[in-house]
Amino acid sequence: MAPKILLDCDTGIDDAITLLYLAHLAKAGEVELVAVGTVHGNVAPEAGALNTLRVLERAGLPGVPVAVGAVRPMAQAVEYASDWHGKDGLGDTDLPAPAGRPIETTAPEQIIRLGRERPGELTLLAVGPLTNLAIALLLEPSLPTMFREVVVMGGAFDHQGNITSHAEANIWHDPEAAELVFSAGWPVTLVPLDATHPTAVDGAWLDRLAAADSEIARFAARILEFYTTAYTASLGTRGAVIHDALAAMLAVDPSLGEYAERPVRVELRGERTRGTTLWDRRSYADEGDRPVVKVAVGSDVAAFQERLLRALL
Secondary structure, eight states: OOOOEEEEOSSSHHHHHHHHHHHHHHHHSSSSEEEEEOOOSSSSHHHHHHHHHHHHHHHTTTSOOOOEESSSSSSOOOOOOOHHHTSSSSSOOOOOOSSSSSSSOOOHHHHHHHHHHSSSTEEEESSSSSSSHHHHHHHOTTGGGOOSSEEEOOOOSSSSOSSSSSOOHHHOHHHHHHHHHSOOSEEEEOOOHHHHGGGOEEEEHHHHHHHHHHHHHHHHHHHHHHHHHHHHHSSSSSOOHHHHHHHHHHHHHHHGEEEEEEOEEEEOTTTTTOEEOOOOOTTTTOOOOOOOOOEEEOOHHHHHHHHHHHHHH
């Protein structure tokens, strides 16, 4: 059976590439993209919803409902990532407005409604801050029983953070929400920087994309220019890490990943470590009844890069 995905995102550039990947699979009948919700993060959720509609329309998948979600975190000020994604979230490409509009239902309400309507069927794929999921959990305590699994792009363990020295951006943008999600007791797969950074695409991969003569490839190459420029300073060479796409690919084909299973906690109080994801490696550690999280610690990098490129071409 094709995975049925409810996507929660903050549509910047790597989210857009992930949407193109999922749309390719959806048109091939390999995935059902049931709906999308947007959240604060790379951009404001209203801007993210319009970006989502732009991408889906370009990808030939205009009928997917897109809901706007939380405009700010649960316990801190909102911040955006314009240095990495541009002020418009798509590399300052200033694309025309989409033909479609977001639905009136909010993203947390959409999560609850779809969970009730299709219990046990859906994979909730979250590639932005987890505020929408946390709100839905607070509104519907039985939500964890309604989803087949939750796949989250976020966190860092043996890898340095990408927004502070220790914290990954999606978790840091709303640590309280992440702690709620990881303690809720539903089946969670976490895809942290430890797994995503080794999948960085290089200049040769980007050149193959730029040389392709298709509308989708040209669009992907155009928005990746801004992202690649930002990443080149970080990586020390021309390239980019398309974090969200790995989470999507593992949601579709978990066999591409390597995993460790441990309880995961989020640091909420540290002056310099707020938003850090923590696990206890000690064999004698007693976590009580803390739920176990399936953490991706590696993946088949070559397969990831080739499958993603093939979808964009």
